[in-house]
Amino acid sequence: MGALAAALPATEIDLDLARTLLYHMVMMRELEDRIETKLYRQGKVLGGCYTGRGQEAISVGSAILSQPGDWLTPSHRDMGALLIRGIAPKEILAQYMGRAGGLTRGRDGNMHMGCAKRHCVPIISSIGASVPVAGGLALAMKYRGESNVVFNYFGDGATSRGDWHEGLNMAAVMDLPIVYLCNNNQYAYSTPLDRQMNIDDVVERAPGYGLPAEIVSGNDVLAVFKATRRALEHVRGGNGPYLIECKTFRMSGHSAHDRAEYVPGMLREEWSRKDPVLMLQKYMVDREWATEQDFKQIRKGVLDEIDNAVEWALAQPFPDPSTLEDDVYETAPSGGRLRSAP
Amino acid sequence: MGALAAALPATEIDLDLARTLLYHMVMMRELEDRIETKLYRQGKVLGGCYTGRGQEAISVGSAILSQPGDWLTPSHRDMGALLIRGIAPKEILAQYMGRAGGLTRGRDGNMHMGCAKRHCVPIISSIGASVPVAGGLALAMKYRGESNVVFNYFGDGATSRGDWHEGLNMAAVMDLPIVYLCNNNQYAYSTPLDRQMNIDDVVERAPGYGLPAEIVSGNDVLAVFKATRRALEHVRGGNGPYLIECKTFRMSGHSAHDRAEYVPGMLREEWSRKDPVLMLQKYMVDREWATEQDFKQIRKGVLDEIDNAVEWALAQPFPDPSTLEDDVYETAPSGGRLRSAP
Amino acid sequence: MTETTYVQAIRAGIWEEMERDPNVFVMGEDIAEYGGAFKVTAGMLERFGEKRVVDTPLSESAIVGAGTGAAINGLRPVLEMQFADFMACGFDQITNFAAKCRYRWGQQIPMVIRAPAGGNIHGGPFHSQNVEMPYVHTPGLKVVQPATAYDAKGLLKASIRDNDPVIFLEHKYLYRSVKERLPAGDYTVPLGKAKVRREGNDLSIVAYGWMVHTALDAAAQLAAEGIDMEVLDLRTLAPLDREAVLATVRKTNKVIFLHEDTLTGGLGGELAGIVGEHAFEYLDGPMVRIAAPDTPVPFSETLEKAFLPTVDEVIEQARNLHRY
Amino acid sequence: MTETTYVQAIRAGIWEEMERDPNVFVMGEDIAEYGGAFKVTAGMLERFGEKRVVDTPLSESAIVGAGTGAAINGLRPVLEMQFADFMACGFDQITNFAAKCRYRWGQQIPMVIRAPAGGNIHGGPFHSQNVEMPYVHTPGLKVVQPATAYDAKGLLKASIRDNDPVIFLEHKYLYRSVKERLPAGDYTVPLGKAKVRREGNDLSIVAYGWMVHTALDAAAQLAAEGIDMEVLDLRTLAPLDREAVLATVRKTNKVIFLHEDTLTGGLGGELAGIVGEHAFEYLDGPMVRIAAPDTPVPFSETLEKAFLPTVDEVIEQARNLHRY
Numbered sequence A, B: 001m002g003a004l005a006a007a008l009p010a011t012e013i014d015l016d017l018a019r020t021l022l023y024h025m026v027m028m029r030e031l032e033d034r035i036e037t038k039l040y041r042q043g044k045v046l047g048g049c050y051t052g053r054g055q056e057a058i059s060v061g062s063a064i065l066s067q068p069g070d071w072l073t074p075s076h077r078d079m080g081a082l083l084i085r086g087i088a089p090k091e092i093l094a095q096y097m098g099r100a101g102g103l104t105r106g107r108d109g110n111m112h113m114g115c116a117k118r119h120c121v122p123i124i125s126s127i128g129a130s131v132p133v134a135g136g137l138a139l140a141m142k143y144r145g146e147s148n149v150v151f152n153y154f155g156d157g158a159t160s161r162g163d164w165h166e167g168l169n170m171a172a173v174m175d176l177p178i179v180y181l182c183n184n185n186q187y188a189y190s191t192p193l194d195r196q197m198n199i200d201d202v203v204e205r206a207p208g209y210g211l212p213a214e215i216v217s218g219n220d221v222l223a224v225f226k227a228t229r230r231a232l233e234h235v236r237g238g239n240g241p242y243l244i245e246c247k248t249f250r251m252s253g254h255s256a257h258d259r260a261e262y263v264p265g266m267l268r269e270e271w272s273r274k275d276p277v278l279m280l281q282k283y284m285v286d287r288e289w290a291t292e293q294d295f296k297q298i299r300k301g302v303l304d305e306i307d308n309a310v311e312w313a314l315a316q317p318f319p320d321p322s323t324l325e326d327d328v329y330e331t332a333p334s335g336g337r338l339r340s341a342p
Numbered sequence C, D: 001m002t003e004t005t006y007v008q009a010i011r012a013g014i015w016e017e018m019e020r021d022p023n024v025f026v027m028g029e030d031i032a033e034y035g036g037a038f039k040v041t042a043g044m045l046e047r048f049g050e051k052r053v054v055d056t057p058l059s060e061s062a063i064v065g066a067g068t069g070a071a072i073n074g075l076r077p078v079l080e081m082q083f084a085d086f087m088a089c090g091f092d093q094i095t096n097f098a099a100k101c102r103y104r105w106g107q108q109i110p111m112v113i114r115a116p117a118g119g120n121i122h123g124g125p126f127h128s129q130n131v132e133m134p135y136v137h138t139p140g141l142k143v144v145q146p147a148t149a150y151d152a153k154g155l156l157k158a159s160i161r162d163n164d165p166v167i168f169l170e171h172k173y174l175y176r177s178v179k180e181r182l183p184a185g186d187y188t189v190p191l192g193k194a195k196v197r198r199e200g201n202d203l204s205i206v207a208y209g210w211m212v213h214t215a216l217d218a219a220a221q222l223a224a225e226g227i228d229m230e231v232l233d234l235r236t237l238a239p240l241d242r243e244a245v246l247a248t249v250r251k252t253n254k255v256i257f258l259h260e261d262t263l264t265g266g267l268g269g270e271l272a273g274i275v276g277e278h279a280f281e282y283l284d285g286p287m288v289r290i291a292a293p294d295t296p297v298p299f300s301e302t303l304e305k306a307f308l309p310t311v312d313e314v315i316e317q318a319r320n321l322h323r324y
C-alpha cells in the first residue's frame, strides 16, 4: 500500500477502491494528527504546522485517479495526494522534523514538500503561484503529445491572487490538460468567503475563462472521485482544463498555533457531522463491504505504520551544516564559498 | 471649452452636449494626428507614440459625465478624458515633446501623463496596474463618505493581468465606487482576442466578481454616454462597481512604429465605416442640429487651437539638467547629490 | 513602569497615529478580527471600526495598489504584508508605480508598507527572507528596520507621518525577544539617521535589525579582551545615513559590515562602496563583510544556524581585523 | 562576410539552439506572428511552428510560472519579457519559486528569461530601467548581460544550455548600435567568466553592457594622454567572476566601477565589497563608482543625458584617480 500503483488507476467504485481510499484518508488523518497534536507540541516539529483535517476526501478522491506520468501540485491541505503518489509517511515525518532524510533534506519544512521522481511539485508558499506552474507542466505534456494531465490543487483564498487568474486564463486559451481542484473550505486563514469574493461559489468564475466547472461535496470521497473521473475524461480528451470546486470545511485552525476563534461554533459543528472518513465508512457498511471491526484494523495498521515511521524519522540525522551551500547551482560557482569572497 | 465644467456635468442628450462631445472627439483626433503624423515624424516627439484613433467615443462619452471630485485613470487610448478634465492641448504637446512645460515636466513621455489637480492619474505603464490603484482612490471616497466615483479605463489586454483580477475582486468585495471602462479594441499589441481569452466578451468575466456589466458600441459616443449614465446611477448609489465593455477597434498600429500587418484588412475596413466622429455627425445632421458647414468650422477651430498649442509647446524649454535629482523624495536626502556620496 | 516588547511598540505606534490622524488607516490580510498573523493590529477593529481596519482578500498586489490609490486621494495607509517574502507579489506596484509618483507627477504617496522579515524562527525559504535590497535599490522609496522597541515605535510613527512611501521591515525574531521601558506619550525617531549604539575606538561595526544585537553582544565580549568596538545601527537603510557611516570609519579606521541578508548584492556592498570611495584614506585594514551565504534561507535548525551570522563569527573577524 | 548586429546575434543564437534541441522553445507576448517588440523572434513561427513559438496573453507572472513548470517537465523554455521593466510583474515567480527549486528539491530549472533592458532610447521611467540587481541578489539565479554581438550569441547559447535559471538582459541601445563579424557555426561563451577587453597598467575599470563601450571609448582617449586603463567586461553578473575583478585590481592597483544602473544598491557596491575585503592591500587609491543617480530614469533628452554616465565623466574620474 502507499506505492504508486504500477497498473492504471482504478476507475470503478468497488470494495477494493473503497478500501484504498479509506486507507489513504485514515493515514492522512492519523499522520497529521500525530504531527500536530504530538510531535509539534513535543517540539519535534518546528515552524508552521498545517493540516487538512476534514478535507482528506479531496486529495485522496482525486489523486487516486492520477497516472504515473501525470503531475500534481498539492496544496498545504493535500497530504493524501503525496501518500497516493507513493511518498512514504516516514519521508513526510522526516520532512516535518527538518531531517536530512526528509523530502527537502531539511532545506524546507512542514508541508513545503514534494518529489520530482513522483511528480509532485512541492508547495509554492506564495499562494496561487502553483497555478501558472501547473500550466507549464501541462504545456510540456501537450508539447510532447502525451495524454497526461496536471492535478492543480488550491484553496478558496488562492482564487483572489493574480497568479490564479493569469494561470487559468492562459491554460484556457492554450487548451492545456489541467484539472483544477479547489478546496473551498470557506476560509483563507481567518478571512471568510464573503470578504474574499462577492459570489457564492468559486465555479462562478469559470465561465469567465470559458472553462467547464462543477461543484461537488468535498467531504464525500466518492463524489470527488466521480467528478475527477468526469474531469479527466474531458481533459485527457484534449478539451482543455476543467475546474472542480470541492465544498468542505477546515476542521482545524489555519495552522497549529491558530485557535480559529473567528469561526462560528455552529459552522464547525455542522461540518463535523460530515466527516469524510465516517461518510465513507458508512457507505461501506451500508453495502456490507466492511464492518466496524475492519475499520479498527485499518486504523490500527495505520497507527503501527506511523509508529514505525516516527521511530525511523526521529533516528534520522539533521542535515550536515557543511552541506549548507550545496545545490544552489548545478555547479558551485568558482570562488568557492558563498559566504565570503575568495 | 476644454475646462472642467464648474457646473454639474450634462446628463441629457441635446445639441449642447452633442457639440461638446464632438468638439472633444475632434480635438483628440486632430491632436493625436498632429502628434503622430507630423511631430513624431519630424523628430519633435521622441519615444513611443500611441493614439486612440477610432476610439475617441469611449473616453469622451464617459468622462464628460465626471464630476470635479471624481478621479480618472485613463489608458493610453483615452486622451479625450484628459481634455475633458481641462488639460490643455498645449500641455499635452509639451509632454510629448519632453518639455519642462509638459505635465510631467519632461520626466516622463508620451501618454504617460496626468495631473493631480485635475484628478487624472498618469498612465501606469504596467498594463493592468491602474485597476488596484482605482480601488484605492475609490476606497478613500467611501472612507470620507463622498459620492464621487472613479473612472478606471483599460483595454482588453489588461484583463489578462493578475492586477486586473485582484483589483476587480477587491473592489467588488468592498463595494467600491468605480466605473470600469474596458475598451475592447480586439487586440493587445499584435495579439488578437482569441489568443488572450477563451471567451467572446470581456463582460463574461463580470459575474465571477458579482459585478453588473454591459456591452456597448464603443464607437457610438451617445451609447457610451448612456451606458456610463446607467453605471453612474448604480455606482453613485453606493452599489459597488460596474463594468462597461466598449466594443471598438484600434484604427492605427499599436504605436507609431507598428504597421499592424497582423490585422486582416477586412477588419480594419469594416471598422472604418463606424468612425465615431462621423457617426455623431450623422446623428446631428439627422436631427438638423448641425450641417457639414458647422463641422468644418469646428474642425477649423480645433486646428487653429492646435497650431497655437504646437507653437507654444515648441517654444517651451527642455528641462534644466540641474533639476534631474529633484522630487525623488519630499526632502532631498542629506548627503547632497544622489549620483555620488558626500 | 512595565517593559514594552518590539511588537507591542509597533502596535502602540500605529494605535497612537490612528488616534492622532483620522486619515491613517490599516489594511491587509487577516488584520481586523484576527488582529494579524503576529497580532500587531489586535484590538484595532474594536477601537477604530471596519472603515479604518480593513481586511482584504489574499491579494498583495491589490493591497499595495489600493494603498497607493488611497494615498493619492488623501489618506495615509499603513499596509500589512503577512510576511515580507510575499511583498514580491506586489513588486511591480511598489517599485514601478508608488516609488515614482513624486518624480513623475509631483504626487506624494504617504504610505507605509509594514512587513515581518528575517529569520531565526525556523521559517524556511518562504518565511525568513531579508527583502530590503530591491527596495533600497529603488529611488523614491524609504526603507526602515528598527532594532529596538524604542526605535520600532518612534520610527514607525515617523514613517506614518512621512510623505514618501516607506517600507517598514519588522524583524520577526525581535518581535518578542527585545523589550524596554518606553517614555509615555508621543515621540518619533527621525528617518535617515543612524545611531551609535556603543562608542568604541578600535574598530567599527555597521549593522541593522537583529544584527545590531549580535554586534552588541560581540562588542561586549570583545571589550573583555580589550578590543573596543563601535556599533553603528543604521535604522534607516534608504536613504542611508552616509555621514554616520563615514564618521565612524574616520574615527576607528577599521570597519565590519554585518547583515543577516545574503552576501552578494546585500547592503554590505553598498556600504563598502561608500567607504571605499569617500573614506579610503582613513582605512587601516580591509573592509570586512559578514553576511549570510548566497543560498535560500534553509529550514532545519542545523542549517539555519550555519546560515545566520553569529556572535562568534563577529568576534573572530573583529579580532582578525583588530590585529591587522 | 557581413557583420551581425547584437540583436541579430541574439536571434541567431536562439535559432541555432532551437535547431539543435527540440526541447528548446520560445514563449512571450507578441513573439510569434509579430516576431516580438524588437523582432528578435522574427521568422521563428514559420520555421518552428506554433508549438515552439508560443504567443501568450499579457501575463508576465503566468509566462514565468509556465516557463518554470515546462522546465520542470523536461523542456528548455526561452521566455521573452517585452521590456525588462515588466519582469517586476513576475517577480514572485522568479525569485520565490524558480530560483529555489534546485535548493529545495533538487529540481533543475533550465530556463532563460530574456529581457530588453537599459536606456539611452528615450524610453522614460518604464522602458529604460536596469533591473539586474534584485536578481543578482537572489541565490539560485544567474544573470547575464552581453556587451558585444559575439558575446550576445555565445552567452545566450550557453544560457540556453545551462541547467539553472538565467536572467538574460539585452541592452536595447546596443541592439542595433553594435555589430561585428561572427564566426560561422556553433560557439558558446561560458557563463561566469569576465573578459579583459583592453589591457592596461595604470588603472582598471569594471563595467558591463553598454557601459563597456563607454569605458573603451574613455580608455582610447585616455591612452592619448598617456593613461593606460584596463577595461574588464563582467559579462555574467551572477555568479560574479570575483577572481577576474581581483586580478585586475591587483595588477593596476586602482579601480573604477562603472554601471548604467543607479548608484545605491547597484553592482558597484558589491564590487567594492569584494575588492575592499580581498584586495585592500593592493589599492593605491579610493574605489570610484560611476553610476546613474538615484532617480527614476527620466524621459526628456536633457535629463536622460544628465542621468546616464558619460565618456567624459569616466575620463575625468580616471584622470583624478590616476593622479591620486
Ligand SMILES: Cc1ncc(C[n+]2csc(CCOP(=O)(O)OP(=O)(O)O)c2C)c(N)n1
Pocket: A075, A077, A125, A126, A127, A154, A155, A156, A157, A158, A159, A183, A185, A187, A188, A189, A250, A254, C029, C058, C060, C082, C086, C089
Ligand atoms: C501570496 C501569499 N500571501 C499570503 C500568504 C500567507 N497565507 C498562507 S495560507 C493563507 C490562506 C490560504 O487560504 P486558502 O487558499 O483558502 O487555503 P486554505 O489554507 O484555506 O486551505 C495565507 C494568507 C501566502 N502564503 N502567500
Ligand SMILES: Cc1ncc(C[n+]2csc(CCOP(=O)(O)OP(=O)(O)O)c2C)c(N)n1
Pocket: B075, B077, B125, B126, B127, B154, B155, B156, B157, B158, B159, B183, B185, B187, B188, B189, B250, B254, D029, D058, D060, D082, D086, D089
Ligand atoms: C505588464 C506589461 N506588459 C507588457 C507591456 C507592453 N504593452 C504595452 S501596451 C500593450 C498591449 C495592451 O493591450 P490592451 O490592454 O488591449 O490595450 P490597447 O493598447 O489595445 O488599447 C503591451 C503588451 C506593458 N506596458 N505592461
Ligand SMILES: [Mg+2]
Pocket: A155, A156, A157, A183, A184, A185, A186, A187, A188, A189
Ligand atoms: Mg481556504
Ligand SMILES: [Mg+2]
Pocket: B155, B156, B157, B183, B184, B185, B186, B187, B188, B189
Ligand atoms: Mg486592446
